[in-house]
Amino acid sequence: MVHTIQSHLLAGVPASQSIAAAQRARDLKAAGRDIVAVTVGEPDFATPPEVIEAAFSAAREGQTKYTPVSGTTGLRQAIARKFQQENALAYDPSTEILVGTGAKQVIYDALIATLNPGDEVIIVAPYWVSYPSIARMAGATPVFIEASPEHGLVPTAAQLEAAITPRTRWLMLNYPNNPSGAIASREQYAALAKVLERYPDILVMSDEIYEHIRFDGSAFISFGAITPEMRERTLVVNGVSKAFGMTGWRIGYAGGPRALIAAMTKLQSHVTGGASAVSQAAAQAALQMDPALLAQRAATYEQRRDLVCGLLAASPALDVVRPSGAFYVFVRVRDTEVLGGRPVDDFLLDHGVAVIAGEAFGSPGWFRISIATHDADLQAACTRILSAFSR
Structure with a gap:
């Protein structure tokens, strides 16, 4: 009889909390509960017809x-x-570009290919749920920086300096950010780059999957383009899933230093091999489309952002961070005693709305609302949230 199934590394890694929360909402709805779910980070827009035709x-x-x-x-x-x-x-497409089965696999490739037990990975909270888990699977230790709303939920140079040790191997950046929608400015990135110049062995991952979803005319710059030196140490991760409504096609990609891409490719050759040929043809067509479509979709998300932030601003119990990008609204509960010691997602489920608790993103006392759904659901979700926190 086999007594132990999981490896010691996997045993210390939880399942994805965001995926689990979404499934819990689906299960409750299937059981007949009246649940408005604003959990899933998936565009409600369809894949563009010309992309589907390219796949055919x-x-x-x-x-x-x-x-x-x-x-x-x-x-x-x-x-x-x-x-x-x-x-x-500027990347050489033959040696400095890697395509994977989703941006998540590209991130996994990078960390598993480069980390050893005892290494450290600096992760900025709030963070995407899988960063710490992938680092732990590689045997590394996540080191967290808690970014504050006062600094736009972007780490300061002083915070980065304080987090660096001789064991630091990676800094993980994600702007526009999931879950907060924060966008780092050129000045903020330049301050971080100045610190990193003194630590040449630290690699930077810039997860830019929400690059094309920005509001209020917000500017965007890739961290890899901040300085020539940062270009040589940064892996820029992106994909077609969020901007083009192509989550199920499973195509992510990265550009980065030749030696890093080579190591990641070597790993991927043993894990999945190359991504689907049909999906890659679709992704190629998407990247060649008129960017006006992306601007139209971003404008729709911006209207939804305004709807949700406007409604929730009426509650004195909540602090709503107005996002500059992505398709989420991140909300802080001012007095968590109202939750009665329960996680905020459990508390709100009692009121018929499913959200992702901030604990999944390293931010207890917060919750994330996905605005990648139509106005009627967003209106209903906000009404129920306001009711829950008015008692």
């Missing part, structure tokens, strides 16, 4: 075989053009 055409033409581990030549070239045109980053 690829399949009809026989593009249904194994692909190169690092991605098809056409897609890697399209990614390199995107980085050059939109981010002022």
Whole structure:
């Protein structure tokens, strides 16, 4: 009889709390509960028709075989053009670009390929749920910086300096941020880069998956483009899932230093091999589309942001952080005693609304609302939240 199934590393890693919360809401609705779910970080927009047609055409033409581990030549070239045109980053598509089955796999590739037991990874809270878990699976130790609303939920140079030790291997950045929607300015990035110049062995991961979802005319700069030195130490992660409504196509990508991309490609060759040929054809078509579509979708998210923030601002029990990007609203409960010692997601489920508790993002006392759904659900969710915190 097998007494132990999980490895010691996996045993210390929880399942994704955001995925679990979304499934819990689905289960309750299936059981007949009246639940408004604003949990899932998935666009409600469809994949563009021309992207679907490109996938059909690829399949009809026989593009249904194994692909190169690092991605098809056409897609890697399209990614390199995107980085050059939109981010002022020049990458060799043959050696400095990697395509994976989603941005999550690309992040996994990077950390597993480079970390050893005893290494440390600096992670800024609030953070995307999987960063600490992947670091732990690699045997490394997450070191957390708590970014404050007073600094726009972006770490300061002093915070970064204080977190660095001789064991620091990576700094993880994610702007526009999930869950807060914060966007780092050029000045904030420059301050962080100045600190990192004194620590040449630290790599930086800049997760830019929400790059095209920005509000109020907010500017965006890739961390890799801050200085030439940072370009040589930064892995820029992106994908087609959020901006183009292509979550199920499972295509993410990264640009970065040649040696790092080579290590990640070596790992991926043993884990999944190359991503789906049809999905890569679809992603290539998406990256070649008129960017006006992305602007239209961002404008819709901005209207939803205004709706949710306007409604929840009426509650004296809540602090609402007005996001500059992504498709989430992050809310702080001013007096957590009202929760009666319960997690905020459990508390709100009693009132018929499903959210993601801030604990999943390293921010207890907060909760995340996804605005990637239509106005009627957002209106209903906010009404129930206001009712819950008015008692």
